[in-house]
Amino acid sequence: xxxxxxxxxxxxxxxxxxxxQFLEVRRPASLKRSPRSDATVIxxxxxxxxxxxxxxxxxxxxxxxxxxxxxxxIGWIYRTLVRRHEGSIPSASARSSSSTDRVFLxxxxxxxxxxxxITTTYDNVxxxxxxxxxxxxxxx
Numbered sequence: 315x316x317x318x319x320x321x322x323x324x325x326x327x328x329x330x331x332x333x334x335q336f337l338e339v340r341r342p343a344s345l346k347r348s349p350r351s352d353a354t355v356i357x358x359x360x361x362x363x364x365x366x367x368x369x370x371x372x373x374x375x376x377x378x379x380x381x382x383x384x385x386x387x388i389g390w391i392y393r394t395l396v397r398r399h400e401g402s403i404p405s406a407s408a409r410s411s412s413s414t415d416r417v418f419l420x421x422x423x424x425x426x427x428x429x430x431x432i433t434t435t436y437d438n439v440x441x442x443x444x445x446x447x448x449x450x451x452x453x454x
Contacts, residue, residue, distance in 0.1 A: 334367075335371050335399065338399060339391070365378075365383070
């Protein structure tokens with residue numbers, strides 16, 4: 315085997331060993347002892363939990379083989395309860411900064427000042443969510 319072929323082969327092997335995937339739990343779920351719906355539950359996992367994907371990501375009867383982060387338990391979780399991601403599990407700090415919730419603050423002094431002066435009207439504005447403090451139909 316010539317030198318360039320060996321280099322390509324080594325690069326391929328390195329990529330295979332460093333390639334990883336993980337699962338994000340999308341709904342509260344049960345980690346099971348085997349890939350069956352009637353299998354013994356070994357742990358309950360909450361929405362937002364990240365699990366290490368094992369077995370090369372292959373499914374068995376619709377279940378993924380996974381490893382938990384906290385207890386290092388190995389079990390099976392059904393595919394519709396999780397979302398599959400490429401790469402390594404994000405650190406806790408990266409997870410908190412990439413939250414889908416958006417928070418913005420307006421100082422009360424600015425609101426008071428704005429309420430005394432200019433009124434702005436926007437056309438074609440659509441509110442796509444609300445804070446949950448009260449119903450969306452009660453938003454003003």
